[in-house]
Amino acid sequence: GAVVSQHPSRVICKSGTSVKIECRSLDFQATTMFWYRQFPKQSLMLMATSNEGSKATYEQGVEKDKFLINHASLTLSTLTVTSAHPEDSSFYICSARDSRGPNYGYTFGSGTRLTVV
């Protein structure tokens, strides 16, 4: 089945620094990937839709200058949290779909736990 690899799984950074999270589709090409944020014991909150070769589409209330998304190839999307602050600490998850087949389900990465100190 489709596999989405997300790296790193955990990262601790100092306040004011930037952190990059990678999301790769290992065995399929993904023209669209999604980035989510999840707070403890809560549902997934869609942050943005990452489109290969074009600008990401951000959900209302998500700062595009703070959460930079780049989808430079059909297998890689990156999320960079710029000038991170403690309130950015969260669980970030990406997802993608293999558009070649009839399966409409999205495969999720294993998530990245970001802690800003």
Place this chain on the structure above:
Amino acid sequence: QQQVKQSPQSLIVQKGGISIINCAYENTAFDYFPWYQQFPGKGPALLIAIRPDVSEKKEGRFTISFNKSAKQFSLHIMDSQPGDSATYFCAASKTSGTYKYIFGTGTRLKVLA
């Protein structure tokens, strides 16, 4: 119109019992309804999904029941096991365009040994 309401928020079931989680949607344009299972510290994993042309889909111990007229769907876990203890999310989406999932709020299931 875009909400998906999920209940219960938490559920405790004895080993061997049936776990039932319910979801209701509003947008009649939705035509894909997946269920995801999430363990702590992990990303969600697709469990089972259904489209509105069928009323039920079964995969092993997991069954989705779908009621199009009521705009409701549910997940049934038969013979629940301690290993099923996780958070379950329902979702709804369209299958045209760049379809985004609308997730339910999640159900924390605990299966007692």
